[in-house]
Amino acid sequence: MKSEFKRRHFLRMSATLASGIAVPASFTACSREEEATPATPKQTFVQPTMLEAKNGLLDVTLTASYLNTKLAGDDSSKQYPVSLRAYGYDNQGPSYSGPTLVVKGGDQLRIKLVNNLPVNPPFMALRDPTNYMKPNTTNLHVHGLHVYPGIYSDRKPLEYGDYVVDPNIGGVLPNGDSRQYVYQIPKDHPEGPFYYHPQYHGSSAIQAASLMSGAIMVRGPVDDLPEMSQAEELIFLFQAPYFASSQISNNYGVKDGLLEKFAQIANHPTGHGVHSSNQDYVDTQPVLINGVRQPTIVMQSGEVQRWRFINTQVFNYLNLSLDGHTLNQYTTDGWGSSTYQEYPDARQKNGKGILLAAGNRSSVLMKAGEPGTYLLRSLPVKIAQGKQTAILPGDVLAKIVVIDSKKVMALPPTPLPISTFLKPITDQEFASAGGKKRSIIFNMVGNDNLDPSRNEPSAIEKATASATVIASEITESAKKGIALVKAEISKVTGKPIEGSKYFPPFVFPTYDYQLQAANIIIQNVILGAIEEWTIFNCNSIAHAFHIHVNPMFITKINGAPINPYWCDTVSLPVGGTPEMPTSVTFRIRFTDFVGPYILHSQMLQYSDLGMVQRVTVVPA
Known part of the structure; x- marks a missing residue:
């Protein structure tokens, strides 16, 4: 129910994410734009459709098909015709994002996925090195949700949990195949923003780099607080759809407006369109919010809104900052905190805002200040440092127009309620569970290290x-x-x-696109185990690590203890080498669910190439 430094050297060069870097002059202007605020500002921010569970059930049909539309590039006034994969729901056609699905602990979420994409290109004896796998075979992942990951084999027809370990012969086939997904949300599930996207191994990047994603909101006690429920909620799906354009030097024979070759996103993972004259800055894909480039949000002075940030990009980071205002974060990914982490205007704070790797989410409260026009920005982010530095340039994401008002709203007082599911994993609890530790290696290797005979x-x-x-x-x-x-x-x-x-x-670096199977390495775990894992990054790039089903309690960065926090997606420090890797250490409880799922790089191009392992939880 509803309501050219050499490509092949890049991944081996030495590289930490910048906690503070030099900010270009264009990002150090006064907090408020000097232009006059229009008398009747128009809000152009587009909220995705919201579908809410009723009587404990949300039942929806998602349909994957092509969307023929126009999207803005770097210049919001210029539109480009595109034909990209997207989701529609029920009897609605495809749109710029899937609908926002709203549930709470104890609800059941049912999603029937119908694949109306056209049949895959035929397999060629002479393999096209710019294409990859099955671009139109798909499946569905509910990113961050703590739900059953297996198949309900006793149900006819079969029903699926958060099952993404499809073999090469499996998946939801194009041209009309379907699959019924069923997610039973635990009663104590933490509240916060989550999202859904494809995770078919080898094809996830090309599909998610189109428009195939949508938000999931899990409600809970924090949402029932009077001050929270009175604050308008805005969903920000940060998107960066890739597509061929006459302005790009190499589209690998793909027609303008299309994304059909893996090489389009693998050889140019940060994308095209947002330029900088600084030699350390790389070209990046323009960011849209719910399909709109640089939308306008209109607020009243003194008003409080709650913003849900979801970085659906397949590679790039965001470094979020709002001119002249403080963003009060109360969830990291979908995992809540009893206090706010304050992020004032980061241009005055060494350029360090809310850092969102691909797949990261954040919930913030923002109280509008004096009347005027302010910019929500992504400030520059260093993603590699070593033989050559690589920095994502800054970008303007949205404009916030604050109009004069006598409105008086307050932030909810702390401590905020959080689920007992998020109780810290103490040294005593870890030791009493056996103190088992594991190490996971992230190391992407370029063509020059592969066997040339193959x-x-x-x-x-x-x-x-x-x-x-x-x-x-x-x-x-x-x-x-x-x-x-x-x-x-x-x-x-x-x-x-x-x-x-x-x-x-x-x-x-370029690759010859030799696929490593998703289950080539398996981490076998016993249900109820509590373990400590260290993820080692042997590359200069800041990989984004994501594990399905169970969240991580981050305890150390590069071996040094930090103030612990919960998340399900985390940036691995840049600057790693095989000889001296960087690292993130976390503790994790394997509770509630047995079955197969995966850990992988959320930079989905790298996951598709093989930076992925299977996790199999077995009964005690």
Whole structure:
């Protein structure tokens, strides 16, 4: 019911996420824009459709199909025709996001997934190195939810929990196949934001990098607080859909507006569109919120709103900050806290805002201040540091227009109620459970370390690659020549000229897309176990680690104790090497559910390539 430093060297270069980095001049302006606030501002923020459980049940049909529409790029005034995979629900056609599903502890969530995507391209004897797996075979993952991960084999027809370990012959096939998912939400499930997206191994990135995601809100006692229930709730699905464009140098033969080749997102994982002249900054995909580029939110001075941030991007981080205001965070991912963690305007705080890796979520309360126009930004984020630094450039995500008002609202007083499910895992509890520890290695290896006898390209592939390289070199040579001419003119005139400096392109490693199976390594665990795991990052890049079903109680970063907190997705510190890896240590309770699920990089391109392991929980 409802209500070119070399691509192949990038992953081996040395790289910590910046807790504070130099912020460009464009991000150090005064807190409030100088432009006049319009007399009647128009809100362009679009809220996804909300479907709420009634009498303990939410039953919905999601349909995967293509959405033909227009999306904005970096410039919000310019629209591009696209045809991308998206979700519709019940009798509604596909849209910019799936509906928001609202449940509470004890409810049952039923999702029937219907795959109306077209049949997969035929398997070619001469494999196309730019394509990968089955782009239109799919399944469904409820990211972060603590629910049963197996198959209800005693039910006819079969019903599925959060089951994502489909073999290559499995999954929800295109052209009309369907699967019934059933999630029984535990009564003590913590409240907060979660989300759903595809997790079919080998195809998750290409589907999630379209528009296939939607929010899940789990309600609880904190939502019933008077001050909380009076605050308007806004759902922010941060999206960065990838698609071919005439402005991109290499679309691998894909027509404008389409995402059909794995190489489109694997060889350029941060995307295209948001540029910077700084040589350490990489190009990034423009961020949309619920399908809209840089929407406007209208608030009254003194008003409190609760914002649910969900980073659905398949690779990039966000570093969230609001001009002139404090974001009061009360959940990390979907896991609550009894107190607020305050994030004031980060431009005044060494550029450190709310850091969201791919898959991370956050709940914040924001109280509007003086009338004016303010910007919600993602400030620059360092994602690699070593032989060459890589920084995601800053971006403006939304505009908040505060109008004059006598409204007086307050934040809910602390301590906030949190579920007993989130009680800390103490040294005593861990020791009494046996003190078992495990180590997991994250290490992405580029082509130059693979056996060339297994990866020899065809003559056609070699010729195509050579032509592409030559064309790229000619383009870069021309750019360099123009920059030199401008530099000479600047010397003569004594005036600076834009474009008088040449910065070589920063590029990522390429792969030949040899798939590692999702179950090649299995971590077997006994139900009821309490263990301590350390995830070692052997790469310079800041991998995002995610484990299904059970959340993590983070206790150490690089071996040093921290103030512990709960999450289900965590950034691994950058700067790792095989000789000196960085690390995150957490404790975890394997409670309630047996069955198979996975741990993986939430940078889904890397997960599809093989940065994934299976976890199998067996009865005690």
